[in-house]
Amino acid sequence: MIRTRQLLTLTAGLAAMVFAAQSGMSAATAHTTAPTVKPAVATAAAKPNIVFVLTDDMSTNLLPYMPEVHKLQSQGTSFSDFVVSNSLCCPSRSSIYTGEYPHNTGVLSNTAGPNGGFKAFHDNGLEKDTFAAALKAKGYRTAMMGKYLNGYDPKSTVDGQQPYVPQGWSQWDVVGNGYPEYDYKLAHNHKMEPHGDKNKDYLTDVLSEKGQSFIKKSAAANKPFMLEVALFTPHGPSTPARRDKKDFPGLKAPQGPAFDKLPTNAPPWLARQIPLTQSEKTAIDKKFRKRAQSLQAVDKMLGKLRQSLTSAHVADNTYVVFSSDNGFHLGEYRLKAGKQTAFDTDVRVPLVIAGPGVAAGRTSHAQVSNIDLAPTFEKIGGAAVSSKVDGHSMLPLLDGGSDAGWRTANLIEHRHAKPAHDDPDNHGTESVSPPNYHAMRTNSYTYVEYDSGAKEYYDLSTDPDELHNIAGQLTRARLAKLHDALTGLKNCHGDGCWSAGHP
Template identity: 55%
Template sequence: MAITHRRLLAATVVAALSLLAVWTPARGAEPAPAPAATAPNIIFVLTDDLAWNLVQYLPQVRQLQNEGVTFTNYTVTDSLCCPSRSSILTGKLPHNTGVFTNGGADGGFAVFKGRGNENRTFATALQGKGYRTAFLGKYLNGYLPADTQGGALPYVPPGWSEWYVAGNGYPEYNYDLNENHTVVHYGSAPADYLTNVLSRKGKDFIQRSAAAGTPFLLEVSTFAPHSPFTPANQDLDDFPGLTAPRTAAYDRLPSDPPSWLAGNGPLTAQEKSTLDTNFRKRAQSVQAVDRLIGNLRAQLTASGVADNTYVVFSSDNGFHMGEYRLTGGKQTAFDTDVRVPLVVAGPGAVPGLRRDEIVQNVDLAPTFQRIGAAEVAVDVDGRSLLGLTRGDPASNWRTGALIEHHGPNQAADDPDAQDRRNGSPTTYEALRTATYTYVEYSNGEREYYDRTVDPHQLDNLAAGLPAARLAALHTALVAYVGCHSHSACWTAGHVPA
């Protein structure tokens, strides 16, 4: 029987908790930082579909790595826009936000808002501590700039002092922004290129907030490099001849692949050519993101607040391009999709430090809240990363990340809809540790990859695992999927080695 039909069996959960019993600090045992004379500012740049293989084309991000901390085992809770962003905003796993997809009964903006998540984000927490907050760019799938949500004016969620957000901003031109309850249209002129517009608005917000002497939080959420992979005009000729990486997994199936993947034959010449073109366009499109980061940091310096500002860079999910005989897409439990960049620079961050602890996007909200000396609720699943950025020892840190996905995702109006060739997995839950990835599908199929010897995840060992090992992994996964508080999720995150 598949895990989705028995995840909440009481006996299984009891067994899980006894098997995985570890010392579990209460939320209050996680030390809150002492209030600074001037509360630190936060700049959070969140990209869309940016995989690790694009960081080499981002000199500003590499400079951030030199100045701050890179988390090498950072993963998302689902390699899909809306559930990942929901976890980022709240610090909660998908089964606690209720957001598993980009729309319908189990996802999208409507579900996120309908379950009250907007009232419990890092923005509401920091605004309550006196922060000026701004959100720029892409919010959640299904959000429309002109939608009033039953009010008199275009809707702005709670927690945000300023709001400049698009709906369909993927083409980078010809879009609308809800600018603080007023819908403004942008056309096709070079000055209307969305990433550049966000850069200008971000600089202006920093300048005004610093001049007012107010601590601030700025999230700039770009649509780049999401398809259709539209570069700014000045970048259209960059990287001539660049091709998609030919990793060991390129155009190969893993052994004993799950049924959703098994039928894919070798990539055609045309598919490979398209992948190469699109990879080059992705590298081109992030050049504007890199300039945005540089512009925001220059404004921090000009405004005299650079030394008291955290700059955080990440992505909502990764992106495969040819691996496992899949054309461009995401949503799988492979590292191409779930393991993404996270770089943090700022007060106390150790320059050039690499941390390999198992961290997830649920850790961002409590990190931002601790920066602002805000309380973190007991039902927040994540944990602050501030100690890790300072180089502190990881005390009993979690050993496993949980990934939850509902599929297949084939809704025609979903910008992330994928077919079999792109990669459209059936519903699954997965554990990812520093050494292995374990996946259970709703149809009973399983995957297990030992990444210490098989980093490209090409040898599915699930069928050969001893029964006791499979039982322990299943029990651990059930406990993780059933957790509903920080304490329970922290305990469940200590999975079998």
């Protein structure tokens, strides 16, 4: 059924919501009729629970199509400057699990090898350093559902296990290749569950049911729990549930100031991009529409998980976290579908947190990063945060307190990826992988250094769309200061990353 009423509502509010998504304004501000619910404070006797919903390749311009996320925003805190340490699935997820930058996890790409994929994560012994391992040691029931790390295959034998279940997880419901959403095999702990192409097999819905069941059973057992549901959507092919395939008829991709436009003084790899053809623009519109459609099941799942928390009488003592592993460009800067750049389209992603004591309807402008999720979860559960962790707990930012004193700069790392048939993010067709770079993003600028020596500097206060590279206009002294600050970040470890983040 085509959701005509929903489409009309979204169309009427689209401009306001896109502005809210890009500026960090909460949905409560963009939709003045959204209810404001003051979260209840957890009792001291019970450890808080955590439900973490992680999308794949979700850009901020898709927020207007997710009413349950809007509701979460109105009841929690949104972060306007949440950036990822690497705009690529496996490196980013490795940082999320451990709280470490890619140069410390050693996971710099998706593909198997000494520096990439599940194999590098496993071989580097990082499974013992995840927030799941820390929370399980504190008595939590922990569940991982959906997408783990690129290269993980439930059918493979690892350390004598098939399917392999990493330490730290009480329940394991993970798929290797779940991008098509149908016809997959799911590892349920150490057993395989085959799924076909019927409506009931749609992966996001299956994960939703499993997540609801986990919440119910954990609450009944009177055990604190941590549930991560990591989706494969809206990553391509962006397969929507069949019930959603006709949603948003005629929807087109946003064409903001950066659409089909090169920045002035673009670096060589980007300067080679030619204007988009009409057929490419039409394909971009279709992709955006499918991405919005595929997220409808995710949004519905978020609502059902939260309802399960209420039904189990644990909603008041549960943190609900919604985010993405990286962003996505779709026509901006003459780039078709992809990520991996240092532009905000690719590195700045949604982060919304609601829960006990969290300020409702608030937007924080603190420079937070995906490396901050693991220590936040560990602090919630009363676990000690390892000295190896580069990130910082965000709990002080969640009670409505000031952003003052938080880090002022975040590191972004990128390793060029060559076309690989087994890498869903780099088939060498539409996606362009830039040369190696390190970047530093603050609330006022983005500074990029490529291994080749090329540089970019975008003044976000005057050029929020990042269309004017003024690195060539900076003084030698200013460039030297930026270089030293970026060098400090890209070489930092543990607690040293906090001080390096205050250049």
